[in-house]
Amino acid sequence: MGTMLNLARSVRAFAKEWxxxxxxxxxxxxxxxxxxxxxxxxxxxxFAHIGVLxxxxxxxxxxxxIAGTSVGAIxxxxxxxxxxxKELEEIxxxxxxxxxxxxxxxxxxLCSNDRMAAFLHRFLKAxxxxxxxxxxAVTATDFITGEGAVWTSGPLVDPVRASCAYPGxxxxxxxxxxxxxxxxxxxxxxxRPLRDMGAERVVAVHLSAQWASFGPRHVFDVIGQCFSxxxxxxxxxxxxxxxxxxxxxxxxxxxxAFDNAKALVQSGERAAREMLPQLLECVRESAAGQPVTxxxxxxxxxxxxxxxxxxxx
Numbered sequence: 001m002g003t004m005l006n007l008a009r010s011v012r013a014f015a016k017e018w019x020x021x022x023x024x025x026x027x028x029x030x031x032x033x034x035x036x037x038x039x040x041x042x043x044x045x046x047f048a049h050i051g052v053l054x055x056x057x058x059x060x061x062x063x064x065x066i067a068g069t070s071v072g073a074i075x076x077x078x079x080x081x082x083x084x085x086k087e088l089e090e091i092x093x094x095x096x097x098x099x100x101x102x103x104x105x106x107x108x109x110l111c112s113n114d115r116m117a118a119f120l121h122r123f124l125k126a127x128x129x130x131x132x133x134x135x136x137a138v139t140a141t142d143f144i145t146g147e148g149a150v151w152t153s154g155p156l157v158d159p160v161r162a163s164c165a166y167p168g169x170x171x172x173x174x175x176x177x178x179x180x181x182x183x184x185x186x187x188x189x190x191x192r193p194l195r196d197m198g199a200e201r202v203v204a205v206h207l208s209a210q211w212a213s214f215g216p217r218h219v220f221d222v223i224g225q226c227f228s229x230x231x232x233x234x235x236x237x238x239x240x241x242x243x244x245x246x247x248x249x250x251x252x253x254x255x256x257a258f259d260n261a262k263a264l265v266q267s268g269e270r271a272a273r274e275m276l277p278q279l280l281e282c283v284r285e286s287a288a289g290q291p292v293t294x295x296x297x298x299x300x301x302x303x304x305x306x307x308x309x310x311x312x313x
Contacts, residue, residue: 032283036065036199038242039072040189041182042207043166043255044264046071047092048248051268052205054085059276061283065197067137067150067190069183072205073163074120077156080134081126091123092261101170109171116161129153137193138163139183143172148186150193168223188231191241201282204242205268207250208232224255244278246271 037056039049049072056063068076078088100116126132129152140149140162151159162173162180172179187193189204216222239245248271253260272279 032062033200034064034198035062035201035203035282036067036191036194036197037063037076038189038191038194038202038204038238039066039068039076040204040206041070041072041184042250043071044257044260045207045248045250045253045255046075047261047264048207048250048268048271049075049205050085050088050092051265051270052246052248052272053079053268054265055269055272055276056203056279057085059280061279063134065135065137065194065199067139067187067193067197068163069139069187069190070164070166072190073138073160073183076136077120077126077132077138077160078123080132080136081124081156082133083123083125087123089261089265092265095119095261096258097256100164104171106171109165109168111170113161113164113170113173116164117157120157120160124156126156128156132156135197137190137197139187139190139193140165140173140175140180141183141185143179143181146186148183149175149178149180150187150190150196152197169220184227184231187238188235189238189242191238195241202242202244203279203282204238204245206245206247208247220255244275244282246275246279 037053039046042048053063053075066076066080068074075088078091079085098115100113100119101111102113102115103110104112106112129136135152138151138156138159140151140159141147142149149159149162158173158175162175163183165171165173165180166182167185170182172181174180183190189206191202191204194202216225246268248264248267250264250267253264253267257264
């Protein structure tokens with residue numbers, strides 16, 4: 001009987017000591033989730049991306065990764081290299097189509113975007129992905145296989161040019177022996193590459209306006225409108241990887257509305273401010289040090305498209 005009492009006292013003492021140590025242990029350090037921002041294509045309408053980034057900066061919402069398609073790749077590369085948003089606004093106010101396009105007599109496209117190399121060198125503060133201050137992914141589409149290409153390392157300028165090679169308007173761009181066209185065909189809004197980079201929260205910036213809201217003026221209105229229709233039908237592919245979608249209202253702006261840069265930047269600001277509560281939820285910390293499960297994920301229907309295989313430069 002004495003042995004049993006001693007054993008019971010020992011068990012109670014052990015339990016008391018274990019509880020005391022557990023209760024006195026320091027709480028787990030909270031950690032904000034890593035946030036990625038996906039910037040879609042949209043030609044001149046992409047100036048709206050600058051406005052969205054302004055609101056994120058103003059509200060101290062950290063950006064750990066950026067992925068860009070077409071004009072989103074240009075804005076993303078500049079911002080990740082250290083170009084300030086003020087500088088980007090000044091550049092947007094002055095840029096013209098001829099700054100990066102050169103008319104060419106080719107069966108493969110109306111223009112070459114080879115001038116874009118000199119244009120990018122004017123304001124990019126990095127020459128390679130490794131030199132960027134924020135990790136960046138640039139997307140394009142392999143012309144032969146149709147697979148998506150995602151660059152995260154190596155030289156920066158040619159992948160950006162490839163990402164902007166809009167079919168028919170610009171010649172395909174050759175990178176490491178392969179031909180590429182605009183990234184919008186594989187990654188309309190590049191949310192999935194951000195997940196591959198390690199983003200735990202993804203903010204997608206989608207420029208959803210139709211290419212044309214009137215009768216076509218020329219062949220590029222026809223091509224552009226067809227792409228817009230196809231992309232709208234396949235939006236579930238990128239939406240399923242997004243937590244928050246910011247959709248600037250760029251209706252009424254043509255794809256080549258370079259003279260409306262200020263208004264387009266403002267449209268991005270308005271859209272981001274409207275979504276600010278959801279954006280702030282993205283950075284909430286968990287007491288256990290784990291990201292809070294977002295209630296903002298879009299219940300998009302599972303896409304039927306296969307995941308594209310990234311390729312590196």
